[in-house]
Amino acid sequence: MTDTGIPRPRSGSVLLSVRQLKVQHRLRPRLPFAPPVLLRAVDEINFDLRAGETLGVVGESGSGKSTLARALLGVQPVAAGSIRYDGQELVGRDARGWRRLRREIQMVFQDPQGSLDPRMRIREIVAEPLEFLCPEIAPSARAGRAADMLACVGLGPELLDRYPAELSGGQCQRVGLARALVVKPRLLICDEAVSALDVVVQAEILQLLRALQAQTGMALLFITHDLGVVRRLCDRVLVMYFGRTMEHGEVRTVLTHPRHPYTKALLASLPGTGATERATFLRGGEAPDVTVPLTGCLFTARCPMADEQCPRRVPHTHRLRDGTAVACHYVSDSWAPPIRAA
16 A cells, blocks of 8 residues: 555644655756756655644754755745645745744754854843744733743743853753744744753753643654654654655654664664664665655665665555555565564
8 A cells, every 4th residue: 555655643633734845956067068966855755743743853864854844944945845834835935924924833953052143142032033923022021931931941040141152052952942932833843952952951841842732732843863752752753864754653653663674773773672783774885876866765775675676666655554654665564573662
């Protein structure tokens, strides 16, 4: 059975719907008058995200996770496909059209210090979105709301008048999180939002995000390389490899019963999985050809199951009986021993 690769959603309203999304980068040709080379950064990505749900996006560096996030925010040009937010098409929307949605769609960036204005005090950084996106809030109330949100992410009032350069990387990350949450968005995109935090603070932030979801119905798209965070926070997970979806399904199913060889290799890299011998799946092998058009499976050079057809045929996305979607020629719906949780 094949389809677009979107696991059947549970009951609830779909807030974000992505179909056949493509992002391509144009490279300057090496020779004069030669045609430009197009690289696939994101290729035919499909998913739905419901209100109150968290979708984890995982994969190695270079898999296209951050490019996907920028495309969803409208700051990365889209080559093809559709992004619908609450029934509204976002692809092709101009700056004025996006301005009305900035309050509802917010992002926490991967580089905490690079995303904060070094000339502004922390209180000003967090309150600034209220000035531009929530004009109904009186100026006298903005400072209080900013201070309350900073307290929610674990930062005390003694930091309000400091500058980003005076804070640690973890503190800057929490400031970025407070700035995004202060306008009470309906969709929050987190790009490695807890990677700079220690384990204790990381757990507190994840608990805060869960609590805010329960209160507001906010949807989360959580980009991370940490499968432990995915296990604790996310409802579903999308596994990407060089711009394409390898596997997509419920977190419990994917992390305990992975079908795609790449997902198995990612899980094998975690300590305590009882599958350390499968870590060799990720060793060696040449990087796949990401120029347009796609001619085969991207994971061929690193896959222990690959045969002569894999580099010649693009695998269909199969949806299995448990709802998991897997892009592999040899995916099986048969039972296999689950990977022991770390």
